[in-house]
Amino acid sequence: EGGVVGNEVCGRKHRLKGKFLDILRARVRIQLASVLEDVEDLVEGEKAMFTMSDEAIVEAVNAVRWQKFCRIVDKTVLVGANGDTQREKTEVLVEWYKNRESGAEEMSEILECYWKLASARFCDNVCMLVKRRIGGTRLVAKIQ
Numbered sequence: 001e002g003g004v005v006g007n008e009v010c011g012r013k014h015r016l017k018g019k020f021l022d023i024l025r026a027r028v029r030i031q032l033a034s035v036l037e038d039v040e041d042l043v044e045g046e047k048a049m050f051t052m053s054d055e056a057i058v059e060a061v062n063a064v065r066w067q068k069f070c071r072i073v074d075k076t077v078l079v080g081a082n083g084d085t086q087r088e089k090t091e092v093l094v095e096w097y098k099n100r101e102s103g104a105e106e107m108s109e110i111l112e113c114y115w116k117l118a119s120a121r122f123c124d125n126v127c128m129l130v131k132r133r134i135g136g137t138r139l140v141a142k143i144q
Helices: 003-010 014-047 054-081 086-101 104-134 137-143
Strands: none
Touching: 014 104, 054 086, 054 104, 086 104
16 A cells, blocks of 8 residues: 555655555545545536537537538438439428427537536546646645
8 A cells, every 4th residue: 555655755664654544545535535625616617508619519509400400401312312302302401490490409519518527528528627726736836
């Protein structure tokens, strides 16, 4: 127990190593408690809808819309590959457009994109927070 850090700091002095590891554990626990408080603050900040730039959400929504449009065009081309008439192809596109007009599809796209962006940003923020609090110089200074 104590691994590399304990051996590097204390060498073969087992009592010193034990005390050092006790201090290390206590400091890490304190830092983790602080990290958890900061994570709760991040969660509170994310509760405010659209805490990201408008450009990021618009870009993500447009990318999803483009993918869906490409899928319907591919589907229409496949409909034509089976010997279907132009009328049947048109019906597929009209049905897709009617579904988009309801607004539910658009709201779904916006929420999907917001979730992807917000969850990725939240994960990045938590990782940076833990790195800063646990792996940063603050913890080392407090241990010393």
